[in-house]
Amino acid sequence: MIENLLNPWVRDLVPYSTARDEFTGKASVYLDANESWYGDGVNRYPDPFCRDLRRTIERVLSIPFEMSAVGNGSDEVIDLLVRMFSAPGDSVMISRPTYGTYSVFARSHGVEVIDIPLLPSLELDADSIIRAIEEKKPKIVFICSPNNPTGRVYPIETIRRIADSNPGITAVDEAYSDFAENFTSSISLIDENPRVVVLRTLSKAYGKAGARLGILVACPEIQKAFMKMKAPYNVSLMSQREGIKALEDEGVEERVKDTVIRRKSFSAYLSTLPYVIEVFPSEANFILIRVPDAAALYDYLLARGIVLRNRSSEPMLQNTLRITIGSEEEMEELKEALDGYNR
Numbered sequence: 001m002i003e004n005l006l007n008p009w010v011r012d013l014v015p016y017s018t019a020r021d022e023f024t025g026k027a028s029v030y031l032d033a034n035e036s037w038y039g040d041g042v043n044r045y046p047d048p049f050c051r052d053l054r055r056t057i058e059r060v061l062s063i064p065f066e067m068s069a070v071g072n073g074s075d076e077v078i079d080l081l082v083r084m085f086s087a088p089g090d091s092v093m094i095s096r097p098t099y100g101t102y103s104v105f106a107r108s109h110g111v112e113v114i115d116i117p118l119l120p121s122l123e124l125d126a127d128s129i130i131r132a133i134e135e136k137k138p139k140i141v142f143i144c145s146p147n148n149p150t151g152r153v154y155p156i157e158t159i160r161r162i163a164d165s166n167p168g169i170t171a172v173d174e175a176y177s178d179f180a181e182n183f184t185s186s187i188s189l190i191d192e193n194p195r196v197v198v199l200r201t202l203s204k205a206y207g208k209a210g211a212r213l214g215i216l217v218a219c220p221e222i223q224k225a226f227m228k229m230k231a232p233y234n235v236s237l238m239s240q241r242e243g244i245k246a247l248e249d250e251g252v253e254e255r256v257k258d259t260v261i262r263r264k265s266f267s268a269y270l271s272t273l274p275y276v277i278e279v280f281p282s283e284a285n286f287i288l289i290r291v292p293d294a295a296a297l298y299d300y301l302l303a304r305g306i307v308l309r310n311r312s313s314e315p316m317l318q319n320t321l322r323i324t325i326g327s328e329e330e331m332e333e334l335k336e337a338l339d340g341y342n343r
């Protein structure tokens with residue numbers, strides 16, 4: 001059934017067979033891949049299947065080995081999902097305001113983007129989404145939970161309802177799930193509905209944005225199709241090592257906790273500022289605020305060497321700024337600057 005959702009040319013694709021695919025076992029002389037004989041290990045191609053990293057993902061994140069694949073950041077995963085399941089002229093669905101790359105990758109592939117905007121409460125408009133799915137038949141419905149830039153977690157029941165009524169793929173981006181309390185991952189939906197795929201990343205809680213490590217969690221059929229589509233050596237040797245290091249780092253949990261504590265205390269502080277109109281409740285490692293003049297506050301802070309993200313161009317988010325939770329010192333510096341702002 002999943003077979004029929006894949007583009008036929010993806011279904012029939014014979015993947016590039018790397019030198020290391022064709023050989024299994026142990027050897028001491030590798031003369032199969034035209035690599036340099038000289039080097040410290042990086043002279044060798046990395047494991048195309050990220051096996052050690054995926055075994056660590058299985059052990060630490062409880063994601064079954066045969067259900068995971070690793071991309072060069074979630075960005076690569078999004079790009080490949082678009083190319084696996086949709087063709088130019090097809091459509092995908094998003095709910096703005098949300099993460100911008102779903103649209104960019106879809107459009108770069110000639111795929112139309114249908115926006116079913118969030119409700120004024122910034123919740124998903126499930127009824128409208130389900131109606132629009134029936135009418136427009138998008139190949140992929142992207143749901144970002146916790147959502148960037150609003151910080152909102154959508155109820156798992158809502159996601160399940162949308163996914164069950166969607167004959168296409170429902171892709172749930174959980175980049176910020178580590179920061180959410182009492183979070184139920186949509187991974188739990190895959191067993192009953194293999195059209196659900198989940199995206200995770202090591203860029204946020206695991207602190208490896210520079211290594212570019214995105215994780216696709218999907219039923220084995222989709223996982224296999226992803227493996228065929230991706231560039232043979234899409235994740236570098238250094239990145240695979242960094243990923244294993246990050247997952248095995250016992251300090252991560254503590255740092256995530258610290259981040260959540262600072263998010264809460266900083267949200268409370270922001271609510272006391274007379275010029276802050278709204279502090280959006282967040283389950284991620286950032287806080288969105290509304291002020292009378294976002295551009296002016298942005299410039300004021302920039303002049304003090306502090307960069308925020310102005311999200312005012314997003315629908316419903318006029319005059320909003322997104323604040324990433326940084327270190328204690330960084331938040332203190334921001335606080336001093338905000339205290340000195342009178343508007």
Ligand SMILES: *Cc1c(COP(=O)(O)O)cnc(C)c1O
Nearest residue numbers: 073074075099148175201203214
């Ligand atoms: C930051 C972020 C990601 C992570 O992307 P990478 O390419 O893995 O760094 C994915 N989705 C959302 C919504 C994000 O905000």
